[in-house]
Amino acid sequence: MKITRRNLLAASAAFAVTPALAQGAKNMTLVVPFPPGGSTDALARLLQSHLQTKLSRTVLVENKSGAAGSLGAIQVAKSAPDGATFLVTFDSHAVIPSILEKPGVDVEKDLVPVFLVGTAPYVVAANAERPYKNFADVVAACKKNPGAVKYASVGIGTLGHLAMTVLGKKAGVEITHVPYRGGGPAMNDVLGGHVDMIVGSAALITAQLGTNMLRPILQMGRERMPVLKDTQTAIEAGFPDFETLAWWGIFAPKDTPADVIAAMAKSVKEILSEPAVATQLQETQQMTLLLADGKAFSTFFAKQVGIWGQVVRENNIKA
Incomplete structure (x- = not known):
C-alpha cells in the first residue's frame, strides 16, 4: 500500500x-x-x-x-x-x-x-390459560370487574407501565399494575399464573412464544412485526396514533x-x-x-x- x-x-x-x-x-x-x-x-x-x-x-x-x-x-x-x-x-x-x-x-x-x-415495540401478552384473545377482551373484563385484571411490568415508570396507564385511561377502565424489578421476575410470575398479563418489550415477550404458555394480544408499534403478524397494533385496536417503543x-x-x-x-x-x-x-x-x-x-x-x-x-x- x-x-x-x-x-x-x-x-x-x-x-x-x-x-x-x-x-x-x-x-x-x-x-x-x-x-x-x-x-x-x-x-x-x-x-x-x-x-x-x-x-x-x-x-x-x-x-x-x-x-x-x-x-x-x-x-x-x-x-x-x-x-x-x-x-x-x-x-x-x-x-x-x-x-x-x-x-x-x-x-x-x-x-x-x-x-x-x-x-423495539412494547407488547402486551396474557397467560395462555386466561380468556383474553385481544385487548378488547381485557377492556370488557375490566369493565365487568374493575381492578380484577392484573398485569406485570418490568418496573414502575418503565414505558410499558406508562403506556398501559394511558391505554387504560383512554379505554375508561382500571387495569391493576403489578411492578417487578426486571423482565425475568415479571415473566416468571405471568407464566406461573400469578399475574394475568405482562407488558414488556418485544424482546422479552417473543422469547416465550414457543412455550405455548403466553398469548400476545397487543403490540404498540405502528405496524405489525412479522413475528407477531396475527397480533393487532394499538392503533388497529382503536387508539389512534398510539405508539410506544x-x-x-x-x-x-x-x-x-x-x-x-x-x-x-x-x-x-x-x-x-x-x-x-x-x-x-x-x-x-x-x-x-x-x-x-x-x-x-x-x-x-x-x-x-x-x-x-x-x-x-x-x-x-x-x-
Whole structure:
C-alpha cells in the first residue's frame, strides 16, 4: 500500500481512539440497573464478550437493580470518569426525574449519553390459560370487574407501565399494575399464573412464544412485526396514533473525556454492526438498530424525558 499523508492521518486517528479504552489498568464494568434475565442484561452480556476481545481488557457486568433503575444510575454517576464504568440501561432511565421525589441522580447532568443501540415495540401478552384473545377482551373484563385484571411490568415508570396507564385511561377502565424489578421476575410470575398479563418489550415477550404458555394480544408499534403478524397494533385496536417503543442505551459519568466517549461509541457500533451480532439482536430481541452516537442520542433522550415525564405528572405516578 502506498504511504500517503491521508493514510498516516487515518491510522493515527484509529490508534488514538482505541487506547482511550484499552490502556486502562482497571477492569471495565457495565452496570445494568435491573436483575439478570431481562433484555437489558442480555444486551450488556453480549457487549461484554465482544468488548473483552476487542479491547483486550476484562469487562464485567454488574446488576444493580432497584428504585426504578436509579440505583444503578447513581452508582455510575458517582464513578470515576475514566472509561472504566458505563451504564447499560433501558427506557425507564428517562422517567427517573419525574417519578422519584428524590432520585439521587440528575440523569441529564450527571450522566453523558454515549450510544443509543435501538428500539423495539412494547407488547402486551396474557397467560395462555386466561380468556383474553385481544385487548378488547381485557377492556370488557375490566369493565365487568374493575381492578380484577392484573398485569406485570418490568418496573414502575418503565414505558410499558406508562403506556398501559394511558391505554387504560383512554379505554375508561382500571387495569391493576403489578411492578417487578426486571423482565425475568415479571415473566416468571405471568407464566406461573400469578399475574394475568405482562407488558414488556418485544424482546422479552417473543422469547416465550414457543412455550405455548403466553398469548400476545397487543403490540404498540405502528405496524405489525412479522413475528407477531396475527397480533393487532394499538392503533388497529382503536387508539389512534398510539405508539410506544422500548429503547436501550449506554451512558457514562459526567466529565468522562470526549475521546473516551467517542472510543466507546465507536467500539460498540463496530460490534453491533457485525452481521452476525446485528442479526442476533434483530431476531432474538426484535430490535430495530439505530446505532446512534452521543449527539443524536442526547436529542432523542431529551425528547423521551419530556414526553413521558408529562404522562407521569398527569397521572400522579410515583415509584
